[in-house]
Amino acid sequence: MAGVGTLGPVVADASPKLPDISAQQLLANVQTAKVDGLSGTVHSSADLGLPALPGVTGGSDSASGQVTEFLSGEHTARVAFAAPDKARVSVLDNMAERVWTTDGKSAWAYDSGKREAVKLQVPEHKAGKPEKAPQSYNPQDVAKQFLDAIDPSTKVDVSGTEKVAGRDAYKLRLTPKTDKTTVGSVTLAVDSKTWVPLQVSVLPRTGKDPAVEIGFTQVSFAVPSASTFTFTPPKGVEVTQPKVPTTRPDVPKSIPSKPDAKPEKKPGTADGPTVLGEGWASVVMVKGVKLTGDGGPVDQFLASAQTVEGSWGKGKIVTSKMVNALITDDGRVFAGLVTPQTLQDAAAKAPR
Incomplete structure (x- = not known):
């Protein structure tokens, strides 16, 4: 984080009733929040006003397809995470399901519509380094990318409280002061007990309706059982096992963020933005x-x-x-x- 933005006053009146908290303390709580696991259902909606690009179908079988998919329409996913390296995301689409899951040793990608599955053995990694899951369906990861943008040109305040997925949450609002961005404000609904972001709403500089909103409609902070992250392909599904990579596989990100430094990629190329x-x-x-x-x-x-x-x-x-x-x-x-x-x-x- 480049610096600390302008911090607003302590929340005074809100519903549901929660103890007053300063923006500075709430921001610190969010940035240090840590849970051993969670599971739930995530709903996302996006209306960025993107013009239709001829020849781009928005299918999920390519990185560009995953990007255009997340940037339009509404989507529902079931998610589960467990520290340090277990994750599962099941995306529901028109009576079909796409699953990405890893138990820390193997990773699966499954498309019920195509009846295809890909299995990868996950290479060894440093202890404690979490496996990356599809970030577009994880409110915590989406929130982090906006939190990373906080600098002295950001006003940070507590704008009230609300109920999200049946849980009491504070509303942490980030408002860019710069006129270089199209973002008007970003509001994080922060769980009042775990300090985990439950919902992210992004408002454009013009208009009152969120351009992007992603959040839990149901959530549990109990650690999911190990069986949650195992996968057995249905009978008749074609399974492929590509050559084991030398590094742990990453799922393409759907929200722009700073890429990990990888010296084998040339900066600015299609493989290294x-x-x-x-x-x-x-x-x-x-x-x-x-x-x-x-x-x-x-x-x-x-x-x-x-x-x-x-x-x-x-x-x-x-x-x-x-x-x-x-x-x-x-x-x-x-x-x-x-x-x-x-x-x-x-x-x-x-x-x-």
Whole structure:
């Protein structure tokens, strides 16, 4: 965290009734919260105002599909976690189910619609290092990514209390002071006993309805049994076992965040995005994006986008009420929860 933002007053009147707490103390409690396990049902909804991209189906069998899936519509998932390295996420889609689970020794990815399953043996790792689960369906991970954006340009206050999944929660509100971001505010509903974020609501700078909301509709903080994280494929399901990787597998993240440092990846390439800027003004850059130039669906889509140019070159700006992207003629893409001008400023300072 770059620094401590402006802290608001102690909450005075709220319902349900909870002891008064300062924003500084509540923030500290959230950042140090730790539970041995939990399980529950998570509901997410998103309306970022993204224009439809021709040729992109939003399927779940690719990283781009997982991103577009989370950035639109409503989704429900059953989740379970147990320290240090057990996790299970079951996403329910139109009478079908997709499961990702690991017991710390093996990991499974299963799609009931395709009747396919992939099994991986999880390599040894340092004790205490948790296995990563799909972050778009974990309110704690989504909350952390916004908490990491807190800097002196962030106002932090307690805006009241509410009931989430039948539990009493404080409302911790993060309000960016900078005009470089499209985020108006982020509110975390924080459990009053465990200090775990139960819900995250993101409001755009314009409008009163949340652009993104993800939270528990039911939750238990009892540690799930070991059998929760085992998986047996149904009869007739095709199972593949790819070659064991040398590092622990990660599930693609659906919310932009600072990537782990991995020296084998080249910064800015499709395999190694670069994060430019800090906090609310962070921009993700990817190099080597190929535009066909053959008049296909993507080119038709970009034809209607605004053309911009500057010291960084020439390109197209794709805008929405939350996510904006700059696609340059030399194959670079800059994207983030920032204004179009912030994208161009980042492009001007970015390495070629």
